[in-house]
Amino acid sequence: MPELQAAAEARTAPRTDVAMQPEGSPPGAVPASLPTAAPQPAGTPIAISARDVSAWYGPKLAVSGISMEIAANAVTALIGPSGCGKSTYIRCFNRMHEFAPNARVGGEILLEGTNIYAPTVDPARVRQRIGMVFQKPNPFPTMSIAENVAAGLRFQGIRSRSEITDRVERALKLAALWDEVKDDLKKPGMALSGGQQQRLCIARTIAVEPEVVLMDEPCSALDPVATLKVEDLMRELAERYTIVIVTHNMQQAARVSDYTAFLLMGDDGAGHLVEYSATQDLFTHPQDKRTEDYITGRFG
Amino acid sequence: MARELFNAEIRQLQDEVLALGSMAEKALLDAFESLRDGDADWSRKIVDDDQYINRKRFEIEDRCIFVIASQQPMASDLRILASILYIITDLERIADHAEGIARINLLLGDEPVPRRLGYIPAMADRAVAMLRDSLKAYIERDVEAARRICDADDEVDRLQDAVYDECIRQMIADQSTIQRNTYMIWTAHNLERIADRCTNICERVIYLVTGHMVEINISKY
Numbered sequence: 001m002p003e004l005q006a007a008a009e010a011r012t013a014p015r016t017d018v019a020m021q022p023e024g025s026p027p028g029a030v031p032a033s034l035p036t037a038a039p040q041p042a043g044t045p046i047a048i049s050a051r052d053v054s055a056w057y058g059p060k061l062a063v064s065g066i067s068m069e070i071a072a073n074a075v076t077a078l079i080g081p082s083g084c085g086k087s088t089y090i091r092c093f094n095r096m097h098e099f100a101p102n103a104r105v106g107g108e109i110l111l112e113g114t115n116i117y118a119p120t121v122d123p124a125r126v127r128q129r130i131g132m133v134f135q136k137p138n139p140f141p142t143m144s145i146a147e148n149v150a151a152g153l154r155f156q157g158i159r160s161r162s163e164i165t166d167r168v169e170r171a172l173k174l175a176a177l178w179d180e181v182k183d184d185l186k187k188p189g190m191a192l193s194g195g196q197q198q199r200l201c202i203a204r205t206i207a208v209e210p211e212v213v214l215m216d217e218p219c220s221a222l223d224p225v226a227t228l229k230v231e232d233l234m235r236e237l238a239e240r241y242t243i244v245i246v247t248h249n250m251q252q253a254a255r256v257s258d259y260t261a262f263l264l265m266g267d268d269g270a271g272h273l274v275e276y277s278a279t280q281d282l283f284t285h286p287q288d289k290r291t292e293d294y295i296t297g298r299f300g
Numbered sequence: 301m302a303r304e305l306f307n308a309e310i311r312q313l314q315d316e317v318l319a320l321g322s323m324a325e326k327a328l329l330d331a332f333e334s335l336r337d338g339d340a341d342w343s344r345k346i347v348d349d350d351q352y353i354n355r356k357r358f359e360i361e362d363r364c365i366f367v368i369a370s371q372q373p374m375a376s377d378l379r380i381l382a383s384i385l386y387i388i389t390d391l392e393r394i395a396d397h398a399e400g401i402a403r404i405n406l407l408l409g410d411e412p413v414p415r416r417l418g419y420i421p422a423m424a425d426r427a428v429a430m431l432r433d434s435l436k437a438y439i440e441r442d443v444e445a446a447r448r449i450c451d452a453d454d455e456v457d458r459l460q461d462a463v464y465d466e467c468i469r470q471m472i473a474d475q476s477t478i479q480r481n482t483y484m485i486w487t488a489h490n491l492e493r494i495a496d497r498c499t500n501i502c503e504r505v506i507y508l509v510t511g512h513m514v515e516i517n518i519s520k521y
Contacts (some may be wrong), residue, residue: 054456055424250374251372254374283374283375283378284374284378284379284511285374285376285379285510285511286375291375292375295374295375296303296373296374296375296376296377297303297306297374298303
């Protein structure tokens with residue numbers, strides 16, 4: 001079956017071949033050994049196109065010209081050592097970075113072909129379409145479980161009680177929390193365990209039916225059992241949503257993601273993309289020695 | 301370099317693979333020589349000693365699985381450990397084929413020596429060389445050598461064809477030789493399978509270095 005073999009090779013082929021220097025970047029700004037762009041996952045619809053994205057905190061460059069095509073309905077993991085800019089980069093995807101004092105973003109992030117940084121785009125609308133789950137579960141402390149999930153819906157202007165009830169139930173079911181809380185919906189969200197709180201936050205994020213869910217180390221505050229539940233949930237949610245996860249835990253990236261990007265701080269102190277490929281390839285035969293050194297624990 | 305303990309663990313495991321390889325090679329050499337010399341006592345010892353080879357294989361496998369579970373290896377580390385699991389299986393099976401040859405010698409009983417072995421000594425020579433070379437390629441991570449060694453498998457296949465043809469010819473000419481010629485065909489088959497197992501080891505060498513799984517030599521048998 002040569003055609004099947006060719007298809008299989010296309011799926012797993014390393015995708016570093018189309019790395020390119022972004023147009024208009026100053027010569028010598030990026031070390032030649034660090035790719036500035038990664039091609040898209042082959043044969044997969046793209047949810048987000050990040051093009052030459054840089055991010056600054058005041059004068060300090062934190063992310064340097066990273067381009068990535070994020071596959072739709074898949075889990076994409078960003079890994080790398082502390083300080084490599086992965087959280088900053090993911091926060092650019094839904095315009096959260098600009099909340100930091102003197103923060104600035106360069107480049108383009110296209111969602112369905114529209115640059116989310118275009119002047120006509122409403123950042124609040126971007127955050128509805130690209131939701132985010134944070135490191136520590138952060139349910140609204142004064143709200144019940146149901147009110148936590150409904151908060152985003154009310155913010156969207158939905159007033160129908162029956163619609164809100166239906167969507168809260170649906171979101172809690174999608175977040176694999178319904179069976180555990182269906183009789184306690186009026187209890188405070190803070191009364192749940194850490195793992196349940198994080199799934200509540202995921203339910204709150206998906207209740208507004210975003211296209212993309214960003215997760216910034218969503219399991220780092222959870223115990224191993226709660227972590228595995230959230231990981232299972234990520235795989236299920238990927239059937240409906242595009243998921244981008246930042247994680248320190250390489251085994252987690254290997255377990256849950258379809259594609260993995262490795263970021264590393266360059267000589268300029270900013271995060272650069274070193275390698276971006278199918279997760280199976282990156283964790284079994286990475287193309288770049290720095291990736292190999294990092295994932296085998298021989299970094300530095 | 302970080303992870304010194306893990307590095308030492310991998311080195312230890314690789315040393316154990318070589319030790320198992322030496323045991324398999326000794327079993328192969330001894331089995332052939334016991335057949336050539338008609339030495340039944342020697343063959344019985346080879347059959348008995350196969351248990352030590354099996355035990356060694358399981359010890360390495362146990363340790364390897366524990367290292368995988370405890371160290372959660374990635375990339376080349378993972379390929380090294382996965383390759384060890386495959387290579388020790390091949391080495392243990394090579395020793396099983398050697399044991400098979402020793403058992404054939406016991407079935408031949410007191411057939412007088414020197415025995416008419418035709419191309420079987422040549423097959424044994426090449427099988428031993430393939431085993432040594434494949435383990436050398438493994439230790440040296442030599443992909444080119446691994447590919448070359450697999451070419452030798454074709455010659456082993458041709459020698460097996462020659463043994464088979466000669467045995468059939470003798471059986472047709474003299475029916476009283478059917479049983480002993482059947483044993484010779486079995487012997488040749490065991491040697492041919494040993495050569496195939498060596499090509500498996502070479503394929504693991506290529507995977508270990510490149511990360512790509514390839515079937516570089518498809519035996520006709």
